[in-house]
Amino acid sequence: MWNFARIAASSLRGTRRLSTAIPGPCIVHKRGADILHDPWFNKDTGFPLTERDRLGLRGLLPPRVISFEQQYERFMQSYRSLEKNTRNEPESISSLSKWRILNRLHDRNETLYYRVLIDNIKDFAPIIYTPTVGLVCQNYSGLFRRPRGMYFSAKDKGEMMSMIYNWPAQQVDMIVLTDGSRILGLGDLGVQGIGIPIGKLDMYVAAAGINPQRILPVMLDVGTNNQKLLEDRLYLGLRQPRLEGEEYLEIVDEFMEAVYTRWPKAIVQFEDFQFKWAFETLQRYRTRFCMFNDDIQGTAGVALAGLLGTVRAQGRPLTDFVKQKIVVVGAGSAGLGVLKQAVQAVSRMAGNSEAAANSQFYLLDKDGLVTKARKNLDPAAAPFAKDPGEIDGLAEGANLLEVVKKVRPHVLLGLSGVGSIFNEEVLKAMRESDSPKPAIFAMSNPTNNAECTAADAFKHAGENIVFASGSPFTNVDLGNGKVGHVNQANNMYLFPGIGLGTLLSGAHFITDGMLQAAAECLASYMTDEEVQNGILYPSINSIRHITAEVGAAVLQAAVAEELAEGHGDIGPRELMHMSKEEKVQYVRRNMWYPIYSPLVHEK
């Protein structure tokens, strides 16, 4: 049952907290300069004098002790002056400078880094996440200064079980893993794709409050097919073509076994794997390990929430979802993941079989409209293939403009990775949509790969559209005081809650029911008034709030499916007896928040 009564906004919503609560102590096994060089524990000039004595730091720092608040302000001042000084530089130069200053802080003092990130998430997410993270990956070998995360390569075959013990943390909760083969819409970036797990895990800390000492970004370097990188002298990855077939799977298998041997309770998020491995690895591991594929499953929930929002935005009951005509451009991991989840929602609503629920969806890939006449039709796309001629005059491979003109869809949704594919003609054709409020979702990342810009969408498709993009755009000034609202339809609204809810439930697998609960929670988060104003997703400033709700929904689903085994001191029986609100509180209580803890040395 879809419930649209939104839980009242809590104090977490968009507020800035410089808490004065005294945190519990943190045990550290090192002393002196080693602590100053460890970003997990380092407080720089913030070490109090007593701690300097206890930890052998006296004389290693200038004498003045600077408070956390002063350190925070000092960093923000440097950031603001850098922002001012690079204002007239090309976008790529100014955003890379911002990434560098944030990355340097990340490398020296994680507590301060995550505090500035949480408090300024709207400004900093576009730097540490999409779009700038894409640019960082493209330039990674040149930008490299210090390693972050772990690197397992094809040359490490047979060694991974011991290598995993090189990671310094005793416990790891959340791993984001990539093989670098499809980084955003930028293609195969080989080892340089490590920027994506790092950025995703920064969002885990900021949004879900996963303790940064318990996260692990991982690159599985099985080679690259990117010729430019193979020829680049400074390329830091294996200079060999990608492993294929069984050889490839043996590497991923070995890594998964190693992870679960050392950390049986860790959750692994697969990220930015090329199509051919994304579905296959999901099928291979989802019932053996606690894992999910964010591009397939996280994206599907976020898109479904947006699609249901567009029905509400038209002032229609949700059950009208079954009548919406939806054109999906891009038949890859993300596009097919969205269609699969949307079809499940339709068949639940209409009580149909999934096969019967497919008729309202139209799928296009690089060769145009996908029909049953397609040669070598991919089995994953087959359920969505039309009969050629099913829609008057639309043949196999019909192009996007023809499809939009003939179908007059309610929603045009892009997950193709092809920038500007929703061109002026296509957008103008959306004016003839059968919906009074057509929706345009340009979900590909980073910004240059978005199917259209927000400004073009409102200009060509009309001011009454609902618009969402995967990377952020600013709202569009429509004149006369009117604003075209830009939504960010990005899986960041779900993956942190999926990870946190699963972790706190202690479930060993992530089921469809848990993912569906996450999507339903996001879909019901906005009020009718917000949705009717074209606002389908919460502001990123509320990301901790929405993540707590999503986490609790995932936890609830795990309990309902009798998969919850508990976490820490909280056992399955306690979870079972918690009310919904208690679950939300439980999730919130377990979110790490950056404040300096007293450090206690232990040998």
Ligand SMILES: NC(=O)c1ccc[n+]([C@@H]2O[C@H](COP(=O)([O-])OP(=O)(O)OC[C@H]3O[C@@H](n4cnc5c(N)ncnc54)[C@H](O)[C@@H]3O)[C@@H](O)[C@H]2O)c1
């Ligand atoms: N907003 C989000 O949360 C989110 C989540 C996941 C993926 N994405 C974005 O979606 C894009 C695709 O990701 P993916 O994992 O599905 O990639 P993929 O490589 O698996 O699939 C890409 C698909 O696009 C199709 N395509 C290519 N050129 C096309 C064209 N000219 N016309 C129509 N279709 C075309 C391909 O045939 C393929 O089916 C990427 O840019 C990624 O950044 C966004």
Ligand SMILES: O=C(O)C[C@H](O)C(=O)O
């Ligand atoms: O990384 C993102 O911003 C979303 C998504 O996972 C993508 O691959 O584009």
Ligand SMILES: [Mg+2]
């Ligand atoms: Mg991704």
